[in-house]
Amino acid sequence: MQQVVLDFSAMGGPCEIRLYAENKAEGHEIALSAKQEILRLATKYSRYQQDTITSRINQLAGTHEKFKVDDETSALLTFADTCFKQSDGLFDITSGVLRRVWDFKKNHLPTQQAVEDLLPLIGWQKIQWNSPYIQLPVVGMEIDFGGFVKEYAADAAANICINSGIKHGLINLAGDIHVIGPHPDGSGWRIGIRHPRQPDQAITTIECHHGALASSGDYERFILVDNKRYSHILNPRTGWPENELASVSIVADQCIVAGASATIAILKGKAGIQWLNELSLKYYCIDWQGKVFNM
Numbered sequence: 001m002q003q004v005v006l007d008f009s010a011m012g013g014p015c016e017i018r019l020y021a022e023n024k025a026e027g028h029e030i031a032l033s034a035k036q037e038i039l040r041l042a043t044k045y046s047r048y049q050q051d052t053i054t055s056r057i058n059q060l061a062g063t064h065e066k067f068k069v070d071d072e073t074s075a076l077l078t079f080a081d082t083c084f085k086q087s088d089g090l091f092d093i094t095s096g097v098l099r100r101v102w103d104f105k106k107n108h109l110p111t112q113q114a115v116e117d118l119l120p121l122i123g124w125q126k127i128q129w130n131s132p133y134i135q136l137p138v139v140g141m142e143i144d145f146g147g148f149v150k151e152y153a154a155d156a157a158a159n160i161c162i163n164s165g166i167k168h169g170l171i172n173l174a175g176d177i178h179v180i181g182p183h184p185d186g187s188g189w190r191i192g193i194r195h196p197r198q199p200d201q202a203i204t205t206i207e208c209h210h211g212a213l214a215s216s217g218d219y220e221r222f223i224l225v226d227n228k229r230y231s232h233i234l235n236p237r238t239g240w241p242e243n244e245l246a247s248v249s250i251v252a253d254q255c256i257v258a259g260a261s262a263t264i265a266i267l268k269g270k271a272g273i274q275w276l277n278e279l280s281l282k283y284y285c286i287d288w289q290g291k292v293f294n295m
Contacts, residue, residue: 001168001184006031011042011150013174019161020168020184030164034157034171041153045076045145047096054145062139066128074131076145076152083148083260084124090267091260095236096144097121104221104232115239122236151214151259154178158255175215178255182209194219196246196286203247203292204284212255216262217247217286229288233266243288244269251282 004027006017017034021027046052050059057067069077083091097118101110121141128135136142150173157171158178169180170189182188188209192202196219206213218231218241231241248265252258261281265272273293276283285293 002027004028004031006035008035010035010038011153011173015174016172017157017161018169018172019166019180021166027166030161030166033164034160037157037160038153038173041149041156045149047142047144047146054143057134057136058142061136061141064135064137066133066135069132069134071132076149077129077134077143078131079148079256079260080143080145081124081129083264087264087267089123089125090236091147091264092122092124092236093143093145093147094124094127094141095122095234096146097140097142098234098236098239101239102232102234104223107223107225109223109225109230119237119239122239147263148256148260150174151176151212151255154212154255176212176255176259177208177214178212179208179210193249193284194247197290203286206249206251206284208251211251211253212258213249213251214255214259214262215247215249216259216266217245218243218266218288219247231266233263235267242267242269245272245285246288246290247284247286248272248276249284250276 001020002024004019004021004024008015017031019027019031044052045054047054049055053073060067080093101114121138126137154171154173154176155178158180161169161180167181168184171178177191179189188207191206191208191213193204195201195203196217218229221232223230233241235242245266248262250258250262265276268275273285283295
């Protein structure tokens, strides 16, 4: 079998599609289809463009007008609703408004008052969601699919490959990975877990034959103030980061499940490890002191 590798950038990071096919031309065609699916989703759910689903919903905040969503968006909103409930409100796609005061390109903190002024705009429970209609009741509220759409895109791209007959390969979207199947010789893909304090090193390696791997942590976007690290993963209740866990990596059947679970575990702090144990998810966690927890 022939291996095809397609590298590109999307959703804010480097992406890689690796497939094995009977011939390179066929494999390349399938890889391009998978790439187009990723780019489609990146555009559809972007918060930076005015005519996307995300922006159109947010533009109606406070108008008492309901927005009818398509089936794909409905499924994603229902997933977000489930995550909100299973996380006791910590996974909240309305918390993106906090980026108005948190700037991770500058090494300074927002004031407590600035954060508190935004808290009334946060709360999925305030959203009126009755599929296929969504309504944001307060002016200034917004939803953001950024917390899980990249993982969803990895799954969607993998499904395109599988439906095209690919049995061996993987989709890697900046570390959010869906493994379609092992190498043709049956060996798994060896995936490194990034060391949260030494970005050029892997702290461990996981061998994966099928399924997905996603990681969340305080090492991608953060600021350092007085030697204290503040990550971009913000608690929707307080508006401030949680800092007990430096990194959480999850293995699951679907990348969207792995990614959301990793984020929830970070937000739960040390209680997140017990939560993962209860779900029987395979994980690899590192706390802020460097202690490793895994199952």
